[in-house]
Amino acid sequence: xxxxxxxxxxxxxxxxxxxxxxxxxxxxxxxxxxxxxxxxxxxxxxxxxxxxxxxxxxxxxxxxxxxxxxxxxxxxxxxxxxxxxxxxxxxxxxxxxxxxx
Amino acid sequence: xxxxxxxxxxxxxxxxxxxxxxxxxxxxxxxxxxxxxxxxxxxxxxxxxxxxxxxxxxxxxxxxxxxxxxxxxxxxxxxxxxxxxxxxxxxxxxxxxxxxxxxxxxxxxxxxxxxxxxxxxxxxxxxxxxxxxxxxxxxxxxxxxxxxxxxxxxxxxxxxxxxxxxxxxxxxxxxxxxxxxxxxxxxxxxxxxxxxxxxxxxxxxxxxxxxxxxxxxxxxxxxxxxxxxxxxxxxxxxxxxxxxxxxxxxxxxxxxxxxxxxxxxxxxxxxxxxxxxxxxxxxxxxxxxxxxxxxxxxxxxxxxxxxxxxxxxxxxxxxxxxxxxxxxxxxxxxxxxxxxxxxxxxxxxxxxxxxxxxxxxxxxxxxxxxxxxxxxxxxxxxxxxxxxxxxxxxxxxxxxxxxxxxxxxxxxxxxxx
Numbered sequence: 001x002x003x004x005x006x007x008x009x010x011x012x013x014x015x016x017x018x019x020x021x022x023x024x025x026x027x028x029x030x031x032x033x034x035x036x037x038x039x040x041x042x043x044x045x046x047x048x049x050x051x052x053x054x055x056x057x058x059x060x061x062x063x064x065x066x067x068x069x070x071x072x073x074x075x076x077x078x079x080x081x082x083x084x085x086x087x088x089x090x091x092x093x094x095x096x097x098x099x100x101x
Numbered sequence: 102x103x104x105x106x107x108x109x110x111x112x113x114x115x116x117x118x119x120x121x122x123x124x125x126x127x128x129x130x131x132x133x134x135x136x137x138x139x140x141x142x143x144x145x146x147x148x149x150x151x152x153x154x155x156x157x158x159x160x161x162x163x164x165x166x167x168x169x170x171x172x173x174x175x176x177x178x179x180x181x182x183x184x185x186x187x188x189x190x191x192x193x194x195x196x197x198x199x200x201x202x203x204x205x206x207x208x209x210x211x212x213x214x215x216x217x218x219x220x221x222x223x224x225x226x227x228x229x230x231x232x233x234x235x236x237x238x239x240x241x242x243x244x245x246x247x248x249x250x251x252x253x254x255x256x257x258x259x260x261x262x263x264x265x266x267x268x269x270x271x272x273x274x275x276x277x278x279x280x281x282x283x284x285x286x287x288x289x290x291x292x293x294x295x296x297x298x299x300x301x302x303x304x305x306x307x308x309x310x311x312x313x314x315x316x317x318x319x320x321x322x323x324x325x326x327x328x329x330x331x332x333x334x335x336x337x338x339x340x341x342x343x344x345x346x347x348x349x350x351x352x353x354x355x356x357x358x359x360x361x362x363x364x365x366x367x368x369x370x371x372x373x374x375x376x377x378x379x380x381x382x383x384x385x386x387x388x389x390x391x392x393x394x395x396x397x398x399x400x401x402x403x404x405x406x407x408x409x410x411x412x413x414x415x416x417x418x419x420x421x422x423x424x425x426x427x428x429x430x431x432x433x434x435x436x437x438x439x440x441x442x443x444x445x446x447x448x449x450x451x452x453x454x455x456x457x458x459x460x461x462x463x464x465x466x467x468x469x470x471x472x473x474x475x476x477x478x479x480x481x482x483x484x485x486x487x488x489x490x491x492x493x494x495x496x497x498x499x500x501x502x503x504x505x506x507x508x509x510x511x512x513x514x515x516x517x518x
Contacts, residue, residue: 001411016413020403022357041503045355045446049344051406074358075406 125297141165147478170289182280197476210291219280320459341441364437368392
């Protein structure tokens, strides 16, 4: 079971208090009527699914109930960074370099 | 290849079974193949076997990062069934069930297919409605499936607790009698041995590190740990690592890879006659011929390639098993492990062409790929050989996520997502 730091509560809590909500920073198109089928497929279904660093949405569902984002390494499952919703996506390549250095 | 037969067995008994010989070669890769299959799991090996057997292809290699059958093929709970909802799925999984029936003879290898019946338990009114809908749909599609009362379910599986005083009492069950189990390792070994006998090179411990494309965009071959291997066609059958491989050619996939866990108990005498699954409280269980209880747990909620899973996922399953089968409460568990499964948004596989000419993909089997092994390999071989899908896998394209013609099997998947 993972231990996850909630950036709103400021505490580390067991994974069972949280719900993972998939890839972060996927933005719903502002003008849906102009989207092509390819763009809808991209928005709805295509996912990064990397073996490495991944930015994903988590929700502290049995705590404060709020959404936040996290960068996690998908082989070790270690959290590298948690940040509040609305903050920009970290540069994952730079983070990976920093970690391997 | 030395064919297995009663006579051969008797002959070998006289020299203490010392001269059986290798079951398959360990060849070095050639510089060029007509077809390269990436991934020597059950599906990959079956693909190579049917390419050689039914399509007369001779120059085939199966390239594997680890050892053959060492991924999800060796990690699953060995369940075979075909009680899926939609006609497309029923055709696909029933194709596999039909091939399972004659597979041991076909491969001259005992895959220990045992049609002991798969029973899916209903615990809520909603379950009853969903299962009855499945049964009706299955019967219209020519797939065997029947409804059992709680008492009939207990008759079929005596260890089952149908008391009304448990948290989720059993309200009935759907039974598919042709469902059952097969020995997972034997399936991989049987296909490997038979494919190798027809000249397929199975190259183990050789990771694919890149997929090379020519100036026209078509596949030229694969970069591997043992150097570049030229290939006219490449088939990716890499389960949880499909996204990683397809990323090498810049094709984004509608997949998420999650750890799925299973565990086995200490071996005991035969006590459990069939396979029982419960989607609602999440447990599935059968007894192997060695006597171990084979128990399947759920997936972790996040993307991971760790091949382990959270302990709370397995304890959740054990809770359900203990309530449904009180006689197993004092059993000790011997091992548990995780495999990485590739889930699609509609829980149906993707079998077909990709936007890259010469590159084919067979993936997205999620939590239930083992049961389809022969059918999957059979239709994928057809797709690669003919450059067009078999009628059975024609609906299972990558393109369905663009057109919207999804095949939603979330309710038929054994693992609640």
